[in-house]
Amino acid sequence: xxxxEVKLLDFWASPFCxxxxxxxxxxxxxxxxxQEDLFGGKSELxxxxxxxxxxxxxxxxxxxxxxESTIIVGYIDEVWPSNPLLPTCPHARAQARxxxxxxxxxxxxxxxxxxxxxxxxxxVGKKDFIEILKQLxxxxxxxxxxxxxxxxxxxxxxxxxxxxFLAYEIFGGFKVEDxxxxxxxxxxxxxxxxxxxxxxxxxxxxxxxVTTFRKMQGIE
Amino acid sequence: MESATNGDAIGILEQLSYQNLLCPIGRxxxxxxxxxxxxxxxxWSSPFVxxxxxxxxxxxxxYENFHETLNPKSDxxxxxxxxxxxxxxLIHGDKPICESLIIVEYIDEVWSSAPSILPSDPYDxxxxxxxxxxxxxxxxxxxxxxxxxxxxxxxxxxxxxxxxVVVRMEDAFLNISKGKDFFGGNRIGYLDIAxxxxxxxxxxxxxxxxxxxxxxxxxxALAKWAERFAADAAVEGLIPESDKLIELYNPLKLKxxxxxx
Numbered sequence: 254x255x256x257x258e259v260k261l262l263d264f265w266a267s268p269f270c271x272x273x274x275x276x277x278x279x280x281x282x283x284x285x286x287x288q289e290d291l292f293g294g295k296s297e298l299x300x301x302x303x304x305x306x307x308x309x310x311x312x313x314x315x316x317x318x319x320x321e322s323t324i325i326v327g328y329i330d331e332v333w334p335s336n337p338l339l340p341t342c343p344h345a346r347a348q349a350r351x352x353x354x355x356x357x358x359x360x361x362x363x364x365x366x367x368x369x370x371x372x373x374x375x376x377v378g379k380k381d382f383i384e385i386l387k388q389l390x391x392x393x394x395x396x397x398x399x400x401x402x403x404x405x406x407x408x409x410x411x412x413x414x415x416x417x418f419l420a421y422e423i424f425g426g427f428k429v430e431d432x433x434x435x436x437x438x439x440x441x442x443x444x445x446x447x448x449x450x451x452x453x454x455x456x457x458x459x460x461x462x463v464t465t466f467r468k469m470q471g472i473e
Numbered sequence: 474m475e476s477a478t479n480g481d482a483i484g485i486l487e488q489l490s491y492q493n494l495l496c497p498i499g500r501x502x503x504x505x506x507x508x509x510x511x512x513x514x515x516x517w518s519s520p521f522v523x524x525x526x527x528x529x530x531x532x533x534x535x536y537e538n539f540h541e542t543l544n545p546k547s548d549x550x551x552x553x554x555x556x557x558x559x560x561x562x563l564i565h566g567d568k569p570i571c572e573s574l575i576i577v578e579y580i581d582e583v584w585s586s587a588p589s590i591l592p593s594d595p596y597d598x599x600x601x602x603x604x605x606x607x608x609x610x611x612x613x614x615x616x617x618x619x620x621x622x623x624x625x626x627x628x629x630x631x632x633x634x635x636x637x638v639v640v641r642m643e644d645a646f647l648n649i650s651k652g653k654d655f656f657g658g659n660r661i662g663y664l665d666i667a668x669x670x671x672x673x674x675x676x677x678x679x680x681x682x683x684x685x686x687x688x689x690x691x692x693x694a695l696a697k698w699a700e701r702f703a704a705d706a707a708v709e710g711l712i713p714e715s716d717k718l719i720e721l722y723n724p725l726k727l728k729x730x731x732x733x734x
Contacts, residue, residue: 331595
């Protein structure tokens with residue numbers, strides 16, 4: 254199969270884009286990165302190739318656009334089968350997809366309730382977010398990674414959010430480590446991987462970004 | 474291999490079958506064992522449960538139906554889906570699988586030699602998954618909102634929103650089917666299942682509002698697709714009748730605004 258050119262419509266702070274970059278790095282696939290200016294104005298290419306959601310990431314491969322980060326990671330795993338991200342066993346694959354889906358539905362939105370709120374709502378957001386992390390901690394159990402001994406699909410789907418945790422911690426007045434030590438340990442473990450260390454931005458930089466974004470939105 | 478480590482014979486056979494390493498006798502044993510080892514926790518009225526039933530029918534799989542009362546939720550449901558406590562749950566042997574589209578993929582992967590449900594090409598798979606996610610995100614919630622809306626004005630707003638979704642789906646169908654009968658090509662596939670499961674609900678709402686949501690005028694290709702889908706052997710008998718749905722859901726609507734799956 255001809256592998257062809259790979260291009261990514263990207264935004265440095267987007268955890269969803271980070272997923273794709275980590276997956277590509279895990280597979281040893283080079284790509285052309287194109288940063289979208291989400292505040293200055295989305296590019297024509299983005300609006301044309303993702304008219305429904307108008308969101309990054311968009312992966313181009315052989316001239317075709319693949320949308321939605323979790324779907325893109327699955328696509329990458331299927332097109333470049335070496336170093337598989339999903340397990341082989343169908344039941345384990347179903348479990349991986351299940352947890353990826355929960356992470357998709359809950360984590361970013363949960364975190365947003367902390368930094369997008371003021372006053373009492375922040376406390377509520379913090380409590381709910383910690384509950385979500387505890388649920389994930391339950392799924393992780395005593396394993397090194399969500400899939401077991403190896404870094405894989407669910408880890409890729411989840412780890413980018415950790416670059417936003419400092420922002421949540423500062424705005425929410427808590428530390429993830431105090432409530433979910435296993436998740437903290439898992440984060441440190443993942444950050445030792447070259448693909449993750451290379452892709453994840455400095456959490457301080459993300460915190461500054463969130464602060465600027467809050468000011469733009471008139472929050473606080 | 475998780476199953477092999479547990480010394481689970483079915484698990485080992487699953488693995489070998491999945492890797493196409495099983496001999497014909499082994500495959501036959503797999504099919505015989507697997508057929509008696511499936512339990513579906515669900516209700517006749519749930520479009521999400523219907524997705525799983527269609528997939529099981531495509532693969533000609535027998536299964537035990539466990540009718541979930543939902544109010545209160547059964548111990549089986551609470552134990553097999555502790556996270557969401559929602560139907561459908563497919564229990565294969567002693568392993569529960571949750572979330573309708575994840576279950577459909579699981580069925581397609583375990584019973585990989587029967588007619589395929591997902592496309593074989595990775596790009597086509599990504600397209601199918603994208604539109605299935607869109608359907609779950611936009612189609613069903615808007616359909617439900619039309620049903621639940623009390624005021625005419627909000628009903629009209631939701632109907633307008635749904636009409637926009639229909640236009641997109643008509644376009645998607647024309648692009649994906651490439652002139653064939655279904656999203657999946659000559660046979661129904663993943664996206665047909667993901668979308669077609671809502672036909673019963675859709676017909677019920679059309680009856681209540683006196684308006685066609687997927688009709689010849691606005692979406693001729695989808696209208697014909699809907700007829701073909703409903704007539705497919707794998708779908709036969711599964712689309713709930715409008716009157717029965719109205720009978721079930723109207724009292725629930727009056728009691729509470731939140732509809733269980």
